[in-house]
Amino acid sequence: METQFARITEVARRKPQEKFTSLVHLINEQSLTESHAKLKAGKASGIDQVTKEEYGRNLETNVRNLVGRMKTQAYKPQAARRVYVPKPGKAQKRPLGIPSYEDKLVQKAMAPILNAVYEADFLDCSYGFRPERGCHDALKVLGKIIENKPVNYVVEADIKGFFDNVDHDWMMKFLAHRIADKNLLRLISRFLKAGVMEAGIKYDTPEGTPQGGVISPILANVYLHYTLDLWFERVFTRRCRGKVYLVRYCDDFVVCCQYRQDAEAFMSALKERLIKFNLEVAEAKTRILEFGRFAANDREKKGEGKPATFDFLGFTHYCSLSETGRFRVKRKTSRVKFNAGLKRCKHWLRSNLTLPIKMLMPRLRVKLLGHFRYYGVTDNYRSLSEFSYQVRIQLFWWCNRRSQGKHYNWRKFNLLLKQYQYPAPKVYVNVYDIKPELLGCLK
Numbered sequence: 001m002e003t004q005f006a007r008i009t010e011v012a013r014r015k016p017q018e019k020f021t022s023l024v025h026l027i028n029e030q031s032l033t034e035s036h037a038k039l040k041a042g043k044a045s046g047i048d049q050v051t052k053e054e055y056g057r058n059l060e061t062n063v064r065n066l067v068g069r070m071k072t073q074a075y076k077p078q079a080a081r082r083v084y085v086p087k088p089g090k091a092q093k094r095p096l097g098i099p100s101y102e103d104k105l106v107q108k109a110m111a112p113i114l115n116a117v118y119e120a121d122f123l124d125c126s127y128g129f130r131p132e133r134g135c136h137d138a139l140k141v142l143g144k145i146i147e148n149k150p151v152n153y154v155v156e157a158d159i160k161g162f163f164d165n166v167d168h169d170w171m172m173k174f175l176a177h178r179i180a181d182k183n184l185l186r187l188i189s190r191f192l193k194a195g196v197m198e199a200g201i202k203y204d205t206p207e208g209t210p211q212g213g214v215i216s217p218i219l220a221n222v223y224l225h226y227t228l229d230l231w232f233e234r235v236f237t238r239r240c241r242g243k244v245y246l247v248r249y250c251d252d253f254v255v256c257c258q259y260r261q262d263a264e265a266f267m268s269a270l271k272e273r274l275i276k277f278n279l280e281v282a283e284a285k286t287r288i289l290e291f292g293r294f295a296a297n298d299r300e301k302k303g304e305g306k307p308a309t310f311d312f313l314g315f316t317h318y319c320s321l322s323e324t325g326r327f328r329v330k331r332k333t334s335r336v337k338f339n340a341g342l343k344r345c346k347h348w349l350r351s352n353l354t355l356p357i358k359m360l361m362p363r364l365r366v367k368l369l370g371h372f373r374y375y376g377v378t379d380n381y382r383s384l385s386e387f388s389y390q391v392r393i394q395l396f397w398w399c400n401r402r403s404q405g406k407h408y409n410w411r412k413f414n415l416l417l418k419q420y421q422y423p424a425p426k427v428y429v430n431v432y433d434i435k436p437e438l439l440g441c442l443k
Contacts, residue, residue, distance in 0.1 A: 316331065
């Protein structure tokens with residue numbers, strides 16, 4: 001299958017106007033069986049209540065039956081089960097749609113097909129949910145742009161309820177630019193319109209693509225590729241007086257500008273552009289701020305202090321200097337994400353209060369390492385240390401709650417941490433170690 005996907009990507013790269021007419025046959029017994037192996041066990045089930053373990057007990061027959069229904073157009077996706085998860089640091093919750101297991105299988109097999117077709121088209125400014133790219137890559141390139149290019153202003157933008165407002169008609173038009181396989185397009189349309197089930201009631205989904213679906217990230221990239229990326233590169237940049245740069249991770253993006261008038265023009269043009277595609281800017285989260293080495297110097301001369309900060313991908317970016325006095329963009333864990341992480345940790349400890357120490361400590365270690373590996377970037381050691389300290393305080397308190405008498409003093413507690421190898425904060429990511437192939441957007 002990997003060879004076939006590579007061939008599709010190569011054709012897409014060599015022939016930008018090529019439309020693929022035969023793709024749905026790649027969703028077959030082999031690809032579905034491979035998708036079953038790749039799906040993680042223990043995940044929440046959809047409205048069918050079928051788990052990976054249950055489906056796998058008679059895998060060959062189940063997959064053969066699924067392929068048969070797909071060939072006769074009898075297969076129709078079920079409504080996704082609606083659940084709500086807390087947004088970090090916020091009172092409101094994020095809606096997720098959990099597909100049924102067969103729908104997960106089909107989407108898992110479909111996602112690499114769409115990636116193979118569109119990976120050659122996606123621009124260098126896009127980093128979300130793409131092969132060999134990730135959040136840290138977006139942060140690295142953004143830092144290099146601000147430090148090395150004539151950047152004086154940053155536009156911090158947010159699209160209001162992006163996943164809930166994706167226009168299905170526009171989505172199908174965008175997909176039709178590259179895909180002429182009517183069966184595959186019909187299948188995608190059925191997924192978009194499958195609806196959601198909440199409290200036993202089915203609701204239609206005339207717009208949006210539910211977060212939680214396997215193909216939602218690639219569909220979001222396709223939608224924003226045509227809505228934002230191409231427009232920015234081929235239309236907006238040509239109107240600008242100075243240099244402008246876009247860095248996007250899924251629906252989270254920032255724009256760096258040389259001149260304020262370009263930043264203001266982008267804000268105005270972005271609102272008009274998004275309205276055309278059934279989207280709108282979240283006014284409270286969208287702003288222009290002075291930022292960059294020239295902005296920092298100018299404000300210092302005027303006695304106005306350091307430039308304002310902005311948040312991107314969980315990090316607060318701020319202007320600073322290196323040890324040699326050179327301008328630097330530095331990052332620290334955003335206060336919202338920091339507090340949300342501590343809150344999740346406190347809730348987890350409370351929920352596992354009766355878990356034996358020999359089971360609790362290794363699991364806590366995994367959670368901490370996950371936090372450190374994401375937020376452990378250059379210049380962020382202080383935030384990591386503070387987070388580690390606050391978690392230790394929580395753990396000490398909860399360990400002593402396990403019995404009526406005070407069980408641990410600090411000496412015994414530190415021995416416990418040493419015994420179970422409580423992880424020390426560590427910087428894992430060097431933001432100046434950038435893969436050359438990611439620098440295309442700096443040209």
